[in-house]
Amino acid sequence: MDRLLMQxxxxxxxxxxxxxxxxxxxxxxxAEDLVSDTFVKALLSWSGNGSLExxxxxxxxxxxxxxxxxxxxxxxxxxxxxxxxxxxxxxDAEERIQKEWLYKKIMELKSPDxxxxxxxxxxxxxxxxxxxxxxxxxxxxxxxRHRAKExxxxxxxxxxx
Numbered sequence: 753m754d755r756l757l758m759q760x761x762x763x764x765x766x767x768x769x770x771x772x773x774x775x776x777x778x779x780x781x782x783a784e785d786l787v788s789d790t791f792v793k794a795l796l797s798w799s800g801n802g803s804l805e806x807x808x809x810x811x812x813x814x815x816x817x818x819x820x821x822x823x824x825x826x827x828x829x830x831x832x833x834x835x836x837x838x839x840x841x842x843x844d845a846e847e848r849i850q851k852e853w854l855y856k857k858i859m860e861l862k863s864p865d866x867x868x869x870x871x872x873x874x875x876x877x878x879x880x881x882x883x884x885x886x887x888x889x890x891x892x893x894x895x896x897r898h899r900a901k902e903x904x905x906x907x908x909x910x911x912x913x
Contacts, residue, residue, distance in 0.1 A: 765805060765808055768805075768875050769787045769809070773786040773790075786819070791808070794807055794812075803877075806878075812844060830897060850913065853908075856898075857904055857907060858873075864896060868906075873884065879893055
């Protein structure tokens with residue numbers, strides 16, 4: 753693959769993939785390693801068919817699962833990981849506080865709710881791609897997302913957000 757093309761792909765998808773990796777790893781250094789490894793593996797194995805972005809997310813998730821199995825545990829969360837995600841998503845102070853609250857609440861959800869909401873908010877992927885990444889049907893994905901959103905809305909009202 754052409755070096756300039758690889759650089760453009762990296763620049764286009766790095767932030768989104770890093771946010772997703774951070775949501776999985778809860779650790780900035782591990783997320784950076786995971787994203788770097790993902791680009792190498794994904795670009796070497798991509799057949800050219802389908803969405804490159806969806807393929808990058810699938811490879812990232814599979815690399816995370818492989819690494820977790822290899823380590824036989826999940827790395828402890830970096831206490832600043834929510835702040836890192838909020839920083840990537842907004843520059844306005846008030847919006848950043850709201851994003852921190854939202855991501856903190858999302859990370860308290862169980863999987864696949866957490867993963868589906870996080871991908872919906874940060875990736876820009878279509879429901880079909882998110883369904884493939886998370887291993888659920890599109891209809892089930894939409895039900896999960898709706899219920900999780902309603903739960904978060906209720907919590908936001910209760911807490912004055």
